[in-house]
Amino acid sequence: MRGYALEYVDRVLAQLRQIRLQSPFRHMVTPGGYTMSVALTCCGTAGWTADRKGYRYAAIDPQTGQPWPAMPDVFLALARQAADQCGYAGFTPDSCLINRYVPGARLSLHQDKDETDFSAPIVSVSLGMPAMFQFGGLKRSDRPEKIPLFHGDIVVWGGPDRLRYHGVMALKDNPHPLLGSNRINLTFRKTA
Numbered sequence: 103m104r105g106y107a108l109e110y111v112d113r114v115l116a117q118l119r120q121i122r123l124q125s126p127f128r129h130m131v132t133p134g135g136y137t138m139s140v141a142l143t144c145c146g147t148a149g150w151t152a153d154r155k156g157y158r159y160a161a162i163d164p165q166t167g168q169p170w171p172a173m174p175d176v177f178l179a180l181a182r183q184a185a186d187q188c189g190y191a192g193f194t195p196d197s198c199l200i201n202r203y204v205p206g207a208r209l210s211l212h213q214d215k216d217e218t219d220f221s222a223p224i225v226s227v228s229l230g231m232p233a234m235f236q237f238g239g240l241k242r243s244d245r246p247e248k249i250p251l252f253h254g255d256i257v258v259w260g261g262p263d264r265l266r267y268h269g270v271m272a273l274k275d276n277p278h279p280l281l282g283s284n285r286i287n288l289t290f291r292k293t294a
């Protein structure tokens with residue numbers, strides 16, 4: 103949905119400034135020992151973490167030892183409204199992953215499958231620099247479709263598409279008036 107988040111941007115970025123003070127962006131290390139090029143923080147009652155032992159959702163931010171910041175009302179309202187618009191009424195995410203990309207950062211093809219409830223969709227909000235999103239099939243080998251995402255765009259995938267592979271190609275430096283050489287992506291999930 104092109105530009106769907108635009109009217110929320112100012113309020114979302116104001117909340118993000120608070121969130122990152124409490125739980126800063128960090129580069130997670132995957133179980134395979136690879137440091138992710140994308141920096142991550144989270145809010146909500148559950149946050150996503152990766153370490154040598156694997157991937158999981160947890161109530162505590164391992165870096166601060168404190169609970170993840172609460173999900174701001176404006177985040178919830180945006181996610182709800184977008185999900186409603188796509189036919190997923192009553193979406194109640196308990197987690198929002200916040201990814202920060204700088205030029206060259208990328209996210210390789212993966213499925214969002216650490217949640218326990220696949221009946222809820224994923225709502226993904228793009229802010230800042232444009233990126234090329236890859237939307238594949240249910241098998242890793244399915245050739246992905248390329249979808250350019252711009253500031254304010256929202257993608258929602260659920261139902262039969264919930265476990266489709268997806269990723270983000272390495273970002274080009276294409277500074278954005280509001281966010282400079284950064285791209286911020288929010289993904290809202292119902293993890294339990």
Ligand SMILES: O=C(O)CCC(=O)C(=O)O
Nearest residue numbers: 199201214226270287289
């Ligand atoms: O940055 C994006 O557009 C996608 C992020 C994503 O797939 C994820 O956080 O699992």
Ligand SMILES: [Fe+2]
Nearest residue numbers: 212213214268
């Ligand atoms: Fe994902």
